[in-house]
Amino acid sequence: MRCSLVFHAPEPHEVGHQPSPEVIEEMQKLMSDYADALYSAGVFVAAEMLEPQAKTTTITRRGGCVVIEDGPFAATKEALAGVFVIDVESRDAALAWAEKFPGTSYGVVEVRAAAVSYIDGHWVQP
Template sequence: MRYSLVFHAPELHDGGPQPSPEVMEEMQRLMSDYADALYSAGVFIAAEMLEPQQKTTTVTRRGGSVVIEDGPFAATKEALAGVFVIDVESRDAALAWAERFPGTNYGVLEVRAAAVSYIEGRWVPA
């Protein structure tokens, strides 16, 4: 079953204390080690770490018209920072991987099962 590990973290540009280059380098190493472990275990599907919220573009359709706007949909203290998609046998297995996620030292990881996945050209129910 596929699970998304949805990572929310404070935005770095919000005027708060910024991590040092050494701290950023260490976190990048830890995230690479984590992704490598998922891959080695054969459960890795995909991972994306996202650009800051301020670089977001929103697309909506209201009254038949498409509206494209710069900026995030809502201002929040924590923002969507990244997503890891894994394929494991159970919720417990997904939670075990979530416990190892290094970003939980400063952010929140949401574990969500896929309801439907698009795999090899078709939608597949979970």
């Protein structure tokens, strides 16, 4: 079963300060160790850590017109910060991996099973 571990975290300006280079370096090491553990366990599919919301561009097509705007779709205290896609045998296994996610020390991980996945050129339902 494919699951996305959807990571939400406060934007640095929302917390009132930018993390120090040492804190950033430590979190990068923890995230690398986490990704390595997923890979070693054979459940890793993909991972992306995203740029801050301020660098977002939103595209919509409403009323027949394409509208391109700078900034996120919605202003929230916690922003989408990253996504890890894993392929595990059960929901419990996905939750066990989510519990180990390093970012839960300052953010939230949402566990969502895939309804359909595009794999090797085909849509596949679990």
